[in-house]
Amino acid sequence: xxxxxxxxxxxxxxxxxxxxxxxxxxxxxxxxxxxxxxxxxxxxxxxxxxxxxxxxxxxxxxxxxxxxxxxxxxxxxxxxxxxxxxxxxxxxxxxxxxxxxxxxxxxxxxxxxxxxxxxxxxxxxxxxxxxxxxxxxxxxxxxxxxxxxxxxxxxxxxxxxxxxxxxxxxxxxxxxxxxxxxxxxxxxxxxxxxxxxxxxxxxxxxxxxxxxxxxxxxxxxxxxxxxxxxxxxxxxxxxxxxxxxxxxxxxxxxxxxxxxxxxxxxxxxxxxxxxxxxxxxxxxxxxxxxxxxxxxxxxxxx
Amino acid sequence: xxxxxxxxxxxxxxxxxxxxxxxxxxxxxxxxxxxxxxxxxxxxxxxxxxxxxxxxxxxxxxxxxxxxxxxxxxxxxxxxxxxxxxxxxxxxxxxxxxxxxxxxxxxxxxxxxxxxxxxxxxxxxxxxxxxxxxxxxxxxxxxxxxxxxxxxxxxxxxxxxxxxxxxxxxxxxxxxxxxxxxxxxxxxxxxxxxxxxxxxxxxxxxxxxxxxxxxxxxxxxxxxxxxxxxxxxxxxxxxxxxxxxxxxxxxxxxxxxxxxxxxxxxxxxxxxxxxxxxxxxxxxxxxxxxxxxxxxxxxxxx
Numbered sequence: 054x055x056x057x058x059x060x061x062x063x064x065x066x067x068x069x070x071x072x073x074x075x076x077x078x079x080x081x082x083x084x085x086x087x088x089x090x091x092x093x094x095x096x097x098x099x100x101x102x103x104x105x106x107x108x109x110x111x112x113x114x115x116x117x118x119x120x121x122x123x124x125x126x127x128x129x130x131x132x133x134x135x136x137x138x139x140x141x142x143x144x145x146x147x148x149x150x151x152x153x154x155x156x157x158x159x160x161x162x163x164x165x166x167x168x169x170x171x172x173x174x175x176x177x178x179x180x181x182x183x184x185x186x187x188x189x190x191x192x193x194x195x196x197x198x199x200x201x202x203x204x205x206x207x208x209x210x211x212x213x214x215x216x217x218x219x220x221x222x223x224x225x226x227x228x229x230x231x232x233x234x235x236x237x238x239x240x241x242x243x244x245x246x247x248x249x250x251x252x253x254x255x256x257x258x259x260x261x262x263x264x265x266x267x268x269x270x271x272x273x274x275x276x277x278x279x280x281x282x283x284x285x286x287x288x289x290x291x292x293x294x295x296x297x298x299x300x301x302x303x304x305x306x307x308x309x310x311x312x313x314x315x316x317x318x319x320x321x322x323x324x325x326x327x328x329x330x331x332x333x334x335x336x337x338x339x340x341x342x343x344x345x346x347x348x349x350x351x352x353x354x355x
Numbered sequence: 356x357x358x359x360x361x362x363x364x365x366x367x368x369x370x371x372x373x374x375x376x377x378x379x380x381x382x383x384x385x386x387x388x389x390x391x392x393x394x395x396x397x398x399x400x401x402x403x404x405x406x407x408x409x410x411x412x413x414x415x416x417x418x419x420x421x422x423x424x425x426x427x428x429x430x431x432x433x434x435x436x437x438x439x440x441x442x443x444x445x446x447x448x449x450x451x452x453x454x455x456x457x458x459x460x461x462x463x464x465x466x467x468x469x470x471x472x473x474x475x476x477x478x479x480x481x482x483x484x485x486x487x488x489x490x491x492x493x494x495x496x497x498x499x500x501x502x503x504x505x506x507x508x509x510x511x512x513x514x515x516x517x518x519x520x521x522x523x524x525x526x527x528x529x530x531x532x533x534x535x536x537x538x539x540x541x542x543x544x545x546x547x548x549x550x551x552x553x554x555x556x557x558x559x560x561x562x563x564x565x566x567x568x569x570x571x572x573x574x575x576x577x578x579x580x581x582x583x584x585x586x587x588x589x590x591x592x593x594x595x596x597x598x599x600x601x602x603x604x605x606x607x608x609x610x611x612x613x614x615x616x617x618x619x620x621x622x623x624x625x626x627x628x629x630x631x632x633x634x635x636x637x638x639x640x641x642x643x644x645x646x647x648x649x650x651x652x653x654x655x656x657x
Contacts, residue, residue: 107591109590112590114590114591146614179587179589181654181655182653182654182655182656183653183654193591195587195591200502231553231595231596231597232553232595233595233596233597268607270610270611272611272614272615273615273655274614277610277614285497287414287481287497288411288414288416289409289483289485289495289497290497293533293535294533294535295534295535298533303606303607305572305605305606305607307606308572308574309572311481312448312574312575312576313483313575314572314575351485352483352484352485353484353575354484354492
């Protein structure tokens, strides 16, 4: 199960891994990452097993799995082929939430004083490799707390700067000074795609290949596409969240589709910048709701 | 000035438009939208002047400017050429925050009982046209409150469902049922690009043309690109937020660059999927920090 569990709130404490396992928060008793490449990561444990970890409370730099001897020393390189690491890559590419369980240890001011604590949902916002403290290659995943995930109370002696919204001044025409050591506010370009089962299914049918331009973006560790609602959800559009109202698109075609630079005719011909460009690629199991196609097209008749 | 003002908090009340003007919250005394196509919208007033508006508190369906007679009736079509409407399109494409001022009126349970109230920052998450209640074409903009923007207190007799995080179950392999009338939780694919002066400058130098693949995405009302940090910000990457650490990329190349499927050599040759693909397009004013290029490349050596 990905996401929040019905009966487990952030802040809930478990005296042992077994109790966290029984509550479904983190199912494995040994592994730090629960998940698979196909489904993404359900949960991770942050308990000081990797010396390269960093914990800022609402941001965690989490070291991937593998390459250790039995005493917590890195003795070989980590790879993205490792199941847990591949799961975290999938979570990043698909924008899936990951449950975080912190265990007591000395390396983090945010760790509980004993046992384990469920700390809510985080997203994987980036990942990369570097030479770890022990001299071998490690992979690290930047995890950021969701809005609504409370920052755990810090143990004494740590002060965390409060995040805030900086005003942007567009009046100045000179070159912006920028910031050599930016604070946390501007720390990420977030491409938050709220993945769900509906979009996942459409993307799976099309194997991440764009239905408009046929591109499949190949990344280390997987391929990437986006599920795009045809008739947008929410007021004033009010489209349904069903597979027949979702297309599998590359990010570029998604931007153009959402801004009306690409529309579809009722026969599913793709029209880009006013010119017919050939048929939308379809899939036998993926029916398209023509009412949604019409609603999207009429949104851009202005 | 785009964004929060230093001395004005959400919830602050102004008995007249002039006082809101003097505080800098909404500078025009008549127009409902303050802004330009080039800079985006600074602020809007929601005060019941357009009968097609809808106000859900943290979501506002805001009707664009134009086409009215002096008595609040729509008598001609609206267009995106209107300065205010074009400003809101820019705010949407650039992910810029817009200040919202609500004025007293009967059409919204969230309006103040008298005068005007500053209600914090909203983002424009989508826009489109439709036939309005008076039979003419109108443009509407979906505005969503930022995290941290408090939802104003509702006047009695309205009940708003609380948003929440739905668990996603990937165990089920059958086709997802989906949801014909989805709630607010799954209502948007958010592409939150936290625009700032640094990225704006780089995108301006390159006129929204991708430095890797040369594509410029043309949309009704403007063109679109993304500012991509070379050496990512924040731990564990710790890159600077300066123009020499930012590239102007299309969304597809941005995804590939952030996931290491595109890297740069020290001579700024683009390497995609391990193969040299020719030089990065540069601009005389846009210097590139080779330390950042190296840090990005080394992040993907695994």
